[in-house]
Amino acid sequence: MARIGVFVCHCGTNIAKSVDVERVAEAAKSFPHVKFAVDYKYMCSEPGQNIIKEAVKEHKLDRIVVASCSPRLHEPTFQKCAESAGLNPYMVEMANLREQCSWVHDKTEETTEKAIDLVKMAVAKVAKDAPLTRGEIPVTKRALVIGGGIAGIEAALTIADCGYEVVLVERTPSIGGHMAMYDKTFPTLDCSACILTPKMVDCAADPRIELRTYSEVEKVEGFVGNFDVTIRQRAKSVDKTKCTGCGACLEKCPSKGIPSEFDAGMGTRCSIYRPFPQAVPNVPVIDRETCKMFKEGKCGVCSKICPTGAIDYTQEDVVTTEKFGAIVVATGFDLWDHKLCGEYGYGRYPDVITSLQYERLMNASGPTGGKIKRPSDGKEPKNIVFICCVGSRDAEHGFTYCSKVCCMYIAKQAILTKDKIHDSESHVFYMDIRSNGKGYEEFIGMATCNCGTNYMRGRVSKLYPKGDKIVVKGNDTLIGKPVEIEADLVVLATGMQPVHDSVDLARKLGVSTDKYGWLTEAHPKLKPVSMLTDGIYLAGACRYPADIPDTVAQAAGAAGKVAGLFAKDSIKSEPMIAYIDQNSCAACGLCVSVCPFGAIEIEDVKDKRGNVIKQAARVNEGVCKGCGTCAASCRSLSARLRGFEGSQILNEIEALAE
Amino acid sequence: MSEYNPKILAVLCNWCSYAGADLAGSSRMHYPTNVRILRVPCSGRVDPMFVLKAFKSGFDGVIVLGCHPGDCHYAKGNYYTRRRIPLLKNLLANLGVPEERFHFEWVSASEGARFAELVTEFTAALKELPPMGKMI
Ligand SMILES: Cc1cc2nc3c(=O)[nH]c(=O)nc-3n(C[C@H](O)[C@H](O)[C@H](O)COP(=O)(O)OP(=O)(O)OC[C@H]3O[C@@H](n4cnc5c(N)ncnc54)[C@H](O)[C@@H]3O)c2cc1C
Ligand code: SF4
Numbered sequence: 001m002a003r004i005g006v007f008v009c010h011c012g013t014n015i016a017k018s019v020d021v022e023r024v025a026e027a028a029k030s031f032p033h034v035k036f037a038v039d040y041k042y043m044c045s046e047p048g049q050n051i052i053k054e055a056v057k058e059h060k061l062d063r064i065v066v067a068s069c070s071p072r073l074h075e076p077t078f079q080k081c082a083e084s085a086g087l088n089p090y091m092v093e094m095a096n097l098r099e100q101c102s103w104v105h106d107k108t109e110e111t112t113e114k115a116i117d118l119v120k121m122a123v124a125k126v127a128k129d130a131p132l133t134r135g136e137i138p139v140t141k142r143a144l145v146i147g148g149g150i151a152g153i154e155a156a157l158t159i160a161d162c163g164y165e166v167v168l169v170e171r172t173p174s175i176g177g178h179m180a181m182y183d184k185t186f187p188t189l190d191c192s193a194c195i196l197t198p199k200m201v202d203c204a205a206d207p208r209i210e211l212r213t214y215s216e217v218e219k220v221e222g223f224v225g226n227f228d229v230t231i232r233q234r235a236k237s238v239d240k241t242k243c244t245g246c247g248a249c250l251e252k253c254p255s256k257g258i259p260s261e262f263d264a265g266m267g268t269r270c271s272i273y274r275p276f277p278q279a280v281p282n283v284p285v286i287d288r289e290t291c292k293m294f295k296e297g298k299c300g301v302c303s304k305i306c307p308t309g310a311i312d313y314t315q316e317d318v319v320t321t322e323k324f325g326a327i328v329v330a331t332g333f334d335l336w337d338h339k340l341c342g343e344y345g346y347g348r349y350p351d352v353i354t355s356l357q358y359e360r361l362m363n364a365s366g367p368t369g370g371k372i373k374r375p376s377d378g379k380e381p382k383n384i385v386f387i388c389c390v391g392s393r394d395a396e397h398g399f400t401y402c403s404k405v406c407c408m409y410i411a412k413q414a415i416l417t418k419d420k421i422h423d424s425e426s427h428v429f430y431m432d433i434r435s436n437g438k439g440y441e442e443f444i445g446m447a448t449c450n451c452g453t454n455y456m457r458g459r460v461s462k463l464y465p466k467g468d469k470i471v472v473k474g475n476d477t478l479i480g481k482p483v484e485i486e487a488d489l490v491v492l493a494t495g496m497q498p499v500h501d502s503v504d505l506a507r508k509l510g511v512s513t514d515k516y517g518w519l520t521e522a523h524p525k526l527k528p529v530s531m532l533t534d535g536i537y538l539a540g541a542c543r544y545p546a547d548i549p550d551t552v553a554q555a556a557g558a559a560g561k562v563a564g565l566f567a568k569d570s571i572k573s574e575p576m577i578a579y580i581d582q583n584s585c586a587a588c589g590l591c592v593s594v595c596p597f598g599a600i601e602i603e604d605v606k607d608k609r610g611n612v613i614k615q616a617a618r619v620n621e622g623v624c625k626g627c628g629t630c631a632a633s634c635r636s637l638s639a640r641l642r643g644f645e646g647s648q649i650l651n652e653i654e655a656l657a658e
Numbered sequence: 659m660s661e662y663n664p665k666i667l668a669v670l671c672n673w674c675s676y677a678g679a680d681l682a683g684s685s686r687m688h689y690p691t692n693v694r695i696l697r698v699p700c701s702g703r704v705d706p707m708f709v710l711k712a713f714k715s716g717f718d719g720v721i722v723l724g725c726h727p728g729d730c731h732y733a734k735g736n737y738y739t740r741r742r743i744p745l746l747k748n749l750l751a752n753l754g755v756p757e758e759r760f761h762f763e764w765v766s767a768s769e770g771a772r773f774a775e776l777v778t779e780f781t782a783a784l785k786e787l788p789p790m791g792k793m794i
């Protein structure tokens with residue numbers, strides 16, 4: 001039989017001024033199972049808590065109701081108090097007499113009656129409370145980082161630096177991401193390779209980091225501390241233990257002229273390739289789609305030329321399933337493919353290119369050796385037009401959001417253009433200039449004042465070829481005049497969009513994306529690097545357009561979260577979670593389909609001899625967050641929620657029946 | 659019609675609406691005393707049975723409040739509630755409980771004023787109806 005104690009707080013005068021607290025305590029004495037009730041000035045104070053502890057001892061109470069302020073404020077306080085009095089901390093309920101009674105009502109008869117009712121409800125609930133214990137979930141101290149751009153690299157290095165093992169999975173043959181493609185970076189114009197490649201090399205050299213390039217995540221199961229992840233290592237056709245990275249094969253491969261992904265199509269590669277000379281790891285891969293050996297069954301040139309016999313045409317994909325305690329998603333972005341919208345003649349006019357292609361043309365180790373040559377005839381352009389917001393801030397053709405970095409990289413490209421071609425002129429058509437980072441406004445000033453870039457506020461209305469020029473027509477809305485420029489080269493500031501298969505990856509991870517496909521953080525302000533699923537974090541441009549400083553900060557933040565998790569040997573599980581009465585469960589699967597976290601699965605139920613007798617649902621305790629949606633949906637009342645059992649809630653409601 | 663004091667059960671999700679009701683309190687907003695608040699983790703926890711039980715126990719009106727769409731602490735528990743409610747309304751109608759006695763609304767943690775307003779309006783609306791009486 002339950003033995004309940006009720007403790008009514010005056011909260012100074014906060015409650016007592018409009019609620020007759022003595023009467024509430026007096027009334028409580030007559031409620032079922034209440035063995036003791038008292039009122040006191042400040043229940044949360046030390047003397048107040050002592051009253052509780054002594055009453056528990058003296059009256060052999062096994063559960064308590066504190067009628068005071070909101071449980072959102074002091075529930076933990078009274079749970080601790082109960083615990084130190086020797087009770088289970090979950091045998092505590094609170095009646096909210098302050099925020100939801102005395103503060104919102106005047107001192108009337110009805111106010112005290114309401115207070116009495118609220119205590120009656122809490123007493124009815126606590127009568128049905130059961131002791132709950134927090135489970136221990138062990139933590140595998142090994143992290144998975146998905147995506148090897150600057151975000152993934154920074155996260156991996158930081159986690160490793162904290163002393164934990166990391167596997168870094170990258171889809172392409174090398175880590176580095178987009179940053180590896182740039183010549184210089186805003187706002188300080190550091191050479192991208194100079195600041196990035198040392199970090200790439202560190203990743204390869206750190207014994208705690210294992211690089212899995214040319215690999216992808218296929219399946220993710222489990223929960224925080226205990227993820228089981230299946231990774232497919234695609235066959236590189238080159239034995240990495242034998243390859244010395246000499247590059248002899250690359251020179252002799254007869255299958256040439258394939259547009260290079262890394263050069264954004266501005267250069268070519270052969271079938272056996274590494275994306276760029278500083279690639280990490282520096283082992284080439286064979287692109288089996290184009291390789292003669294795989295297509296026609298004959299060639300084998302690379303195999304003959306390789307001095308160490310590293311070429312292996314028989315290599316197969318390797319699929320492994322491994323345990324990880326935490327996952328950092330850092331899959332970055334894709335450049336918006338504006339060919340689809342057909343504006344600005346992209347695809348038809350060779351001298352209208354994307355910003356990423358222009359980066360490659362300016363890059364000292366790019367296809368032109370850093371000499372800006374336009375694609376059509378290789379001539380050095382003198383008159384260059386940059387068009388901002390291509391795809392961005394354009395609901396009709398692209399998307400409504402601002403890509404955040406293009407205003408800045410256009411300024412960078414204009415500055416670098418002037419530096420490389422002194423007698424060139426750069427013209428920028430922009431909507432607004434967004435330069436709200438540290439040193440960014442000054443950087444724009446450098447483009448406009450120091451380099452004389454001609455900024456015009458307005459949209460381009462028309463663009464067409466004329467001889468070997470591209471005529472760009474637009475409006476300068478600030479001076480209210482139409483402008484026409486005969487350009488040698490047009491660069492489009494195409495926006496950032498989610499990686500083409502970001503939604504697929506999100507599905508594998510059981511996390512959500514927004515309407516565009518960007519991954520959703522747990523809270524837009526307070527949890528920017530966590531995801532709603534515990535143990536999964538995110539960083540960089542997979543969440544939303546971000547520049548390098550923001551990306552690196554987020555990556556360090558995500559890594560910090562991982563290190564925080566790994567600092568513990570086990571984590572406490574939330575006790576107020578769902579469970580299934582497998583005896584009555586009909587395995588209909590309704591709860592499986594409604595659970596927002598995918599926490600429930602149908603499993604085989606076996607008898608003592610191991611024979612399958614039926615199927616039933618089972619809640620994965622590490623994944624369940626305790627929303628109770630399953631409990632409200634189950635027709636046979638088999639899915640239940642600890643702490644908010646149907647019997648508890650119904651008892652609360654019935655307590656007030658006349 | 660004689661003035662009577664309707665009894666209202668308000669079922670509030672812990673993260674948004676309960677916090678909204680707390681805010682109404684800390685901002686010292688006033689609303690009628692008729693409402694008794696029941697806290698649940700998520701509006702998705704609201705089993706139609708709770709609502710039926712409330713009417714059976716003599717409540718004159720029931721109001722269920724959850725996070726706004728997209729704000730649910732549990733990602734999408736409130737979407738299931740939204741889908742369940744029309745069915746429940748149907749069932750109530752069949753049991754002779756008029757639609758006006760049951761409400762489902764979104765109240766965020768910052769909407770203390772909205773909470774106070776909803777409760778005030780609902781109380782006034784219920785006063786227009788006769789007391790609930792015995793439900794068959
Ligand atoms: C033209 C241009 C110029 C820019 N210039 C600058 C500049 O000067 N300064 C600056 O601060 N910012 C600049 N930016 C922004 C900068 O590119 C980003 O901030 C940065 O690249 C974001 O890093 P990331 O690691 O998040 O993404 P990414 O660089 O896109 O890296 C993501 C990595 O994840 C891999 N990946 C994707 N999906 C998967 C998967 N499913 N499995 C495994 N791997 C996967 C990709 O292959 C890639 O290697 C520029 C952007 C553009 C478009
Ligand atoms: S950053 Fe500038 S160019 Fe890019 S979308 Fe935003 S406003 Fe347009």
Ligand code: SF4
Nearest residue numbers: 585586588589591634
């Ligand atoms: S909804 Fe209920 S009966 Fe159906 S599978 Fe889940 S627990 Fe079992």
Ligand code: SF4
Nearest residue numbers: 595624625627628630
């Ligand atoms: S309580 Fe919520 S999170 Fe837990 S199993 Fe049920 S539906 Fe899923």
